[in-house]
Amino acid sequence: MWKYYALLSAVFASLTAIFAKIGIKGVNSDLATAIRTTIILLLTWGIVFFSGVEDRIKDIGLQSWVFIILSGVATGCSWLFYFKALQIGCASRVAPIDKLSVPITICLSFLILREPVNFKTIIGGLLITGGSIMLLLK
Template sequence: MWKYYALLSAFFAALTAILAKMGIKGISGNIATAIRTIVILFVAWGIVLATGEIKALKTLTKNNLLFLILSGIATGLSWIFYFKALETGDVSKVAPIDKLSVAIAIGLAFLILKEPVDIKTITGAGLIVAGTLVLIW
């Protein structure tokens, strides 16, 4: 099932880039990020309320909160820089370079989370890095 969710994530990430580029015309990336964040806030909490998962708030630990807060900060910074790149760059170049995050995540998962990597994963990450270098040059 996770593969379907991952494919949907990829589709909506691609759609996000197109819609963001269309919406950012004439405004700053910071304003765009703030508006997008408000929308996500309402959508995420709407889903939590609609599914009854609000009860799970009681089970959060300090560790959960710490890492979710840090993740939120990292997400915010990612979005801010993404929109700054979209302000002047083409989606066809910005979005693929942004996806270098996949190769970085693989490396960090190996180093920090001690997740195993196989030759397919290493090859895929290498191809992503190579593709990013082609786009940059």
């Protein structure tokens, strides 16, 4: 089932780039990111309340809080830089370069999380890296 969620994530990430590129024209990228984040905040809290899991917030441990907060900071930084890149660059070049997060995640998951890496994972990461580098070249 996780593969379907990952594929849906990719589809919506693609739409994010297209919609953002259209919407950000003439708008400060930081302001656009703040508006986007507000929409996400309302949407996700709506889902939490609709599904009735808001009372589970008290069960979150300190370590989870720390890493969820760090993840939020990293996401915020990623979005700010992504919107700025979209504002001044082509979406068809910005989005694939942003996907360098995949090989970076592969490396960090191996180094930090001690997740196994196999031949297919290495080749896939190298292909993504190669494609991103190709798009960086003029």
